[in-house]
Amino acid sequence: MLKHTLITTFILFILWLLLSGHLEPLLLSLGLLSCLFVAWLSHKLALLNSDFQTLRFNLNLPKFLPWFFIELVKSNLDVSWRILHPTLSIQPNISTVPITKHSEVGKAVYANCITLTPGTYSIDINSAVIEVHSLTKNLAHDLQRGEMSKRILALESTSAKTSKL
Amino acid sequence: MIIIGWILLLLGSAFCLIGTLGLMRFPDFFSRVHAAGIVDSLGAILILLGLITQTQDVLIIIKLLLILLFMMLTGPTAVHALARAALLDAKDKNSNNK
Amino acid sequence: MFISATIAILVVMLILLLRAALGPxxxxxxxxxxxxxxxxxxxxxxxxxxxxxxxxxxxxxxxALINFTSTIAVLKLFRYGSLGKAEDE
Structure with a gap:
């Protein structure tokens, strides 16, 4: 509990330094005071209870981000093309994607990644499946092939070389 | 660097315009969410990256990257909440009609 | 260069307001x-x-942070407002 409060204070102070850029002793101490106040407040409000989950990602993150960015650009171009096309060739449909193998954080990351790529977004989620609304049938099939799911599983697998983010 | 910034800013603006065009053209709410997604994802990314190439101040670059990070984290969550609320509302109306 | 992007964003905002006014x-x-x-x-x-x-x-x-909060707040207000009425009827 105390550890979480200290970590929160530390992260908040780093953020304060990055946002303000001030290095005078008076302002630094005032900033530290406000960070301590916020950490104490969130401790009081029991925001830092057992739900406090540290994000752990392993070294696959630098491999995942470029792949995800390319996917993002591809789906953006696809949806843009469909918007500009005079006939509007869309077949909206709802399909499901299994998420039983993912951890809690993995599920959230997966649903966010699905929503972030235009053409598909997660419309409902329970412990077993994500319901996905997709603009075309092809996009739904692409998602069900499980490429993204596999890559996020590789991202969240806690091996010996994990590093905190 | 200035030319890269030009290209990124213009591409970002173009994607924003296409996204809003889709918002006007698509026939129903659940499709319009996809069009709004273009503005939220690639439009915002390209414009913010374009702005990052235009400054040498490290603090401003960090702030722009933080804006990008917050947008990428909160945007999908808001869209998901919106879509889920719309779905629940549609289900409510269906059960009321029966 | 910034002025052209600014004008594009202003046009985008105009169309978005139109959608917000029309939106069924x-x-x-x-x-x-x-x-x-x-x-x-x-x-x-x-x-x-x-x-x-x-x-x-x-x-x-x-x-960027306030925008997220306001969307969630409006959704919550709308959701519970309509639910309260449905229970009264």
Missing amino acids: TVFDRILAINTFGTATVLLIALFGFLTKRPDFMDIALLY
Whole structure:
């Protein structure tokens, strides 16, 4: 509990330094005071209870981000093309994607990644499946092939070389 | 660097315009969410990256990257909440009609 | 260069307001206003570069966070408001 409060204070102070850029002793101490106040407040409000989950990602993150960015650009171009096309060739449909193998954080990351790529977004989620609304049938099939799911599983697998983010 | 910034800013603006065009053209709410997604994802990314190439101040670059990070984290969550609320509302109306 | 992007964002915001005014369902309006908030963040950042005042980045950062909160708040209000009425009837 105390550890979480200290970590929160530390992260908040780093953020304060990055946002303000001030290095005078008076302002630094005032900033530290406000960070301590916020950490104490969130401790009081029991925001830092057992739900406090540290994000752990392993070294696959630098491999995942470029792949995800390319996917993002591809789906953006696809949806843009469909918007500009005079006939509007869309077949909206709802399909499901299994998420039983993912951890809690993995599920959230997966649903966010699905929503972030235009053409598909997660419309409902329970412990077993994500319901996905997709603009075309092809996009739904692409998602069900499980490429993204596999890559996020590789991202969240806690091996010996994990590093905190 | 200035030319890269030009290209990124213009591409970002173009994607924003296409996204809003889709918002006007698509026939129903659940499709319009996809069009709004273009503005939220690639439009915002390209414009913010374009702005990052235009400054040498490290603090401003960090702030722009933080804006990008917050947008990428909160945007999908808001869209998901919106879509889920719309779905629940549609289900409510269906059960009321029966 | 910044002026052309700023004008493009202003046009985007105009169309979004049109969608928010037209929007048949309340969710169309909330979607348009959510995207309007994204466009506002981009506009504030662009305007900071246009007038060479880097302080605007802080406002843009704050607005990005407020935008999310306001969307969730409006959705929650709408959801529980309608649920309360449904129970009374």
